[in-house]
Amino acid sequence: MRKHLGLYPGGEATTVFAEELKEYDVSKGTISLPWNKELPTELIQTIARWCYKEYKKDSIDDDGAY
Secondary structure (H helix, E strand, O other), rough: OOOOOOOOHHHHHHHHHHOHHHHEEEEEOOOEEEEOOOHHHHHHHHHHHHHHHHHHOOOOOOOOOO
């Protein structure tokens, strides 16, 4: 039986949000959220928005195309 939900935002994201993630198990860019706690939806949204902005930059070619 699974005991957690895994999120995989990458190592840079887990470093940036280390303070907010201190009560969760974090390893190599992975966040483990236990099933027996309420999901931190606001934190998940914040990390997702950060990832979108951060990684979007890396996916744009010199001509501006994705």
